[in-house]
Amino acid sequence: MFTRYKKSFVVAVLLLGGPVALFLFSQLRGDIAPIRTVQDPYPVFADIAVDPGSNIVAVADENLFSLRTYDRDLSSSDVADPRTVITGVKSGVDFICGVAIDSVNKQIYTANNDTASDVMVFNYDAHGNVPPDRLFTPASTGTWGVGLDLTHDEVAVTVQHVNKVAVYRRLAAGEEKPLRIIQGPNTGVSDPHGIAVDADHDEIFVANHDSYHEVLAGQDDSNAVTAAIARGTVTAEQLATVRLELRPSKGKFVEPSITVHSRTAENDAAPLRVIRGPKTELDLPMKIFVDPVHDELFVANSGTSAILVFSRMANGDVAPLRKIQGPDTQLKKPVGLFVDVKNDEVWVTNPELHRATVYKRTANGNTPPLRVLKAAPDGAPAPGIGNPGGIAYDPMRQQILVPN
Amino acid sequence: MANPRIAIFARSANGNVAPVRVIEGGRTRLARTSHAVAFDEKNDEIVVPNPFAEAVLFFRGNASGDEAPIRTIQGPKTLLQDNDELTIDSVNGEVIVPTRQAILVFSRLANGDVAPLRIIGGPKTKINKARGIVVDPVNNIIAIGNRDPQGILIFNRTDQGDVTPRTIITGPKTGIYATKGFTVNPTRKELIATVEARGVQVSRNVGESFVGVWNYSDNGDVPPKAILKGPSTMLIAPRGAVLNVKDNEMYVIDKVQNGFFTFALDRIMP
Numbered sequence: 194m195f196t197r198y199k200k201s202f203v204v205a206v207l208l209l210g211g212p213v214a215l216f217l218f219s220q221l222r223g224d225i226a227p228i229r230t231v232q233d234p235y236p237v238f239a240d241i242a243v244d245p246g247s248n249i250v251a252v253a254d255e256n257l258f259s260l261r262t263y264d265r266d267l268s269s270s271d272v273a274d275p276r277t278v279i280t281g282v283k284s285g286v287d288f289i290c291g292v293a294i295d296s297v298n299k300q301i302y303t304a305n306n307d308t309a310s311d312v313m314v315f316n317y318d319a320h321g322n323v324p325p326d327r328l329f330t331p332a333s334t335g336t337w338g339v340g341l342d343l344t345h346d347e348v349a350v351t352v353q354h355v356n357k358v359a360v361y362r363r364l365a366a367g368e369e370k371p372l373r374i375i376q377g378p379n380t381g382v383s384d385p386h387g388i389a390v391d392a393d394h395d396e397i398f399v400a401n402h403d404s405y406h407e408v409l410a411g412q413d414d415s416n417a418v419t420a421a422i423a424r425g426t427v428t429a430e431q432l433a434t435v436r437l438e439l440r441p442s443k444g445k446f447v448e449p450s451i452t453v454h455s456r457t458a459e460n461d462a463a464p465l466r467v468i469r470g471p472k473t474e475l476d477l478p479m480k481i482f483v484d485p486v487h488d489e490l491f492v493a494n495s496g497t498s499a500i501l502v503f504s505r506m507a508n509g510d511v512a513p514l515r516k517i518q519g520p521d522t523q524l525k526k527p528v529g530l531f532v533d534v535k536n537d538e539v540w541v542t543n544p545e546l547h548r549a550t551v552y553k554r555t556a557n558g559n560t561p562p563l564r565v566l567k568a569a570p571d572g573a574p575a576p577g578i579g580n581p582g583g584i585a586y587d588p589m590r591q592q593i594l595v596p597n
Numbered sequence: 598m599a600n601p602r603i604a605i606f607a608r609s610a611n612g613n614v615a616p617v618r619v620i621e622g623g624r625t626r627l628a629r630t631s632h633a634v635a636f637d638e639k640n641d642e643i644v645v646p647n648p649f650a651e652a653v654l655f656f657r658g659n660a661s662g663d664e665a666p667i668r669t670i671q672g673p674k675t676l677l678q679d680n681d682e683l684t685i686d687s688v689n690g691e692v693i694v695p696t697r698q699a700i701l702v703f704s705r706l707a708n709g710d711v712a713p714l715r716i717i718g719g720p721k722t723k724i725n726k727a728r729g730i731v732v733d734p735v736n737n738i739i740a741i742g743n744r745d746p747q748g749i750l751i752f753n754r755t756d757q758g759d760v761t762p763r764t765i766i767t768g769p770k771t772g773i774y775a776t777k778g779f780t781v782n783p784t785r786k787e788l789i790a791t792v793e794a795r796g797v798q799v800s801r802n803v804g805e806s807f808v809g810v811w812n813y814s815d816n817g818d819v820p821p822k823a824i825l826k827g828p829s830t831m832l833i834a835p836r837g838a839v840l841n842v843k844d845n846e847m848y849v850i851d852k853v854q855n856g857f858f859t860f861a862l863d864r865i866m867p
Contacts, residue, residue: 223827224828225827226829227859230612232613232855384649403623416679419679419697432726432744439676439678440676442651444650496622576614577615578604578857580852582633584836584837584838585839587638592607593606595606596602597631
């Protein structure tokens with residue numbers, strides 16, 4: 194009896210002590226756990242798109258690297274349950290930004306920003322860690338917005354790092370080249386974000402930020418090799434490329450703008466119209482949406498926490514026709530936007546609040562949302578760290594600084 | 598987050614917490630892809646690059662909200678290009694900005710279209726596709742991550758022109774695939790580098806990348822004298838690190854984890 198207890202004791206010591214010893218050994222070798230972590234456990238909504246016919250809302254989550262769909266008519270005031278969540282290494286979903294929805298072919302498009310700049314296309318019913326139906330790579334880094342043109346079977350993409358719009362066949366895949374690009378100093382394209390294709394009027398709208406450096410039409414990203422190193426795909430040939438010589442800097446700040454281009458514009462073609470100037474109130478314009486039915490242009494204006502609505506034909510330094518703005522709107526640094534013409538609604542994402550808010554399409558002023566799609570409980574903090582690259586410490590204030 | 602910003606957290610922040618203040622908005626002139634930030638303790642300033650506008654921005658140390666920079670280095674004479682990183686030398690009043698092929702040194706007080714005070718660049722420097730930089734103004738060194746040769750180049754702080762590095766840490770024993778960020782411990786003459794393992798941004802494997810510690814005097818194929826690596830670290834793609842020696846802490850930012858981690862310094866470097 195005693196021997197049996199003794200044996201059990203030895204077995205228990207081995208079972209319990211083994212992992213403890215392993216843990217202690219691992220700590221000695223540098224496998225040390227952090228004493229504190231700062232991370233957001235919730236999805237952070239970037240862009241959004243709606244298919245009212247299928248009752249689907251598609252949302253890009255840039256924090257947990259997921260593409261989610263929800264019921265459009267969700268009415269719960271709790272954290273929303275998604276219909277589908279596409280995430281995981283096989284999916285290729287990374288730091289995604291732009292989203293577009295193809296209600297005819299039942300597919301969702303999304304673009305990885307930063308290092309992995311792929312555009313991925315998923316079927317509506319895709320769920321889990323699944324590969325996209327197809328994928329193409331418009332740049333070495335920095336894709337942001339996606340605009341679908343189902344009339345001409347094309348998809349247009351913005352590339353932040355090289356001030357470019359690239360237009361592909363809708364069914365583009367793999368290494369396929371774009372049908373045409375808009376790029377160059379005359380285009381007015383500058384750190385581009387949102388993009389909208391107005392197939393009815395043969396125009397492409399682009400939202401531009403204020404940071405500009407000159408990139409010529411067709412010029413490659415000088416950071417392409419660095420991006421390949423980061424992805425782990427760099428080749429010996431790439432590494433052997435000639436060193437870049439120093440040259441006079443060509444960077445400057447410009448006014449944020451919406452440039453309007455011919456749908457078939459190519460290379461360094463000048464825009465047809467430019468919305469720009471103090472009356473426009475444009476400030477970090479993110480996603481844009483053209484409503485051809487009501488001849489309006491919607492802008493998620495992050496800098497002023499507002500949704501600006503312009504005439505579709507607006508040009509120059511013009512004031513918005515109306516704007517959704519104010520404390521009751523629950524807007525905070527909005528990024529994504531979609532106008533559901535069928536249901537007369539406008540959807541907006543507020544990444545710093547973990548939520549999307551829905552308004553009447555004609556809402557004006559300090560208007561509360563009709564309903565809210567929540568990714569986190571009310572009041573959940575948002576660290577707001579996205580694809581970070583640097584960190585600093587301020588010993589005077591005992592504070593840690595993190596840029597995006 | 599898609600919005601360009603600098604988020605500022607309390608040192609003791611832990612868990613899912615909001616920053617104590619944020620610098621963001623159109624007046625800030627910030628863009629995304631600022632892969633470094635520096636705090637100038639002597640002059641109470643924040644310095645950050647904006648590579649999309651080929652600019653370097655200086656903010657008040659206590660800047661908040663939609664606040665404009667107090668100085669901006671930008672223009673043809675600056676030679677800025679692909680300038681997503683920088684480091685500050687508070688002692689000598691200089692801001693040091695790598696391009697992918699050279700190191701540009703500016704006066705801290707430079708404003709507008711100003712030429713660099715010094716440039717380290719040329720074939721002898723071996724600077725090629727550089728990533729990550731740090732200065733130690735006490736021991737007068739500049740360290741920069743490099744891809745070809747793959748490793749760390751260490752220069753004298755006052756080097757200028759086409760000069761050979763004083764030492765190069767490179768070779769299979771170093772374990773370096775791609776350096777991303779640096780910090781230094783001047784008292785111990787130690788260089789601390791965040792090193793990303795190949796393909797982790799795609800695989801998202803935890804614990805393959807590491808933070809390594811080398812002596813300033815290391816040269817050649819030298820393994821790190823101390824290392825922070827393994828699944829317990831939670832690190833996937835460590836991009837930057839900074840020391841707070843007074844409180845025995847090191848802060849490491851991780852690109853894939855979208856967060857930062859605080860480690861006890863004496864556990865890593867007893």
